[in-house]
Amino acid sequence: MTIKRAWICCAICAVGFILHASQVFAHSNSNEAGNPKQAQDSNAVQKNPNAEQTSANERDGQHDFDPLIGAWKFHLKRRLHPLTGSNTWVESEGTGVCFKIWDGRAELDTVEIDDPVGHIEGLTVRTYNPQSHQWRLYWANSKNGIMDPPQVGGFKNGRGEFFAQDTINGRTILIRYAWTDMTTNSPHFEQSFSDDGGKTWEVNFITDQTRVKDESDKAH
Secondary structure (H helix, E strand, O other): OOHHHHHHHHHHHHHHHHHHHHHHHHHHOOOOOOOHHHHHOHHHHHHOOOOOOOOOOOOOOOOOOHHHOEEEEEEEEEEOOOOOOOOOEEEEEEEEEEEEEHHHOEEEEEEEEEEOOEEEEEEEEEEEEOOOOEEEEEEEEOOOOOOOOOEEEEEEOOEEEEEEEEEEOOEEEEEEEEEEOOOOOOOEEEEEEEOOOOOOOEEEEEEEEEEEOOHHHHOO
């Protein structure tokens, strides 16, 4: 059995529920902006129900995440105490598989990580809005089964940036996801926090992926 088929058996039961949850989140947050300035002021978003609408000339990005489809190994670096001035990092390894849904307009990306704090099982559901030309990225882990607020954004000149507002340790912060090197066999991901409205950012999570060949690929 290939890596991909084995993961499909484990993930297929969760796909329906997760996609339903992502649609509920997307509906309830349909006016949320995908940039730091708008994320700071939810009232401004409510006053502007078309905040996500972009120019009709925007590029079609519904296949921007296609390069992630398949099986991967992960090398991760995590800052232990973000936004405290600490520069203590831990490193870990992981594996995962990314599945295409809706002909590329959505994806289910799974990951398992052997972290110093324990074994982590997580997934990301990505959905594309062809009207606003934006992606929404929903993260959840098996520890609590709760999806985080979606990161909203898209790609420009080979770099993808996705933003959300959240509360960590009682502090309202902005979160930025950044994807680069997507067309290589080593995509690069960084998560950053900002507690000053996006003026400065502190990277706290870094992932470098390495593609794992399927058994059927090795046969060729």
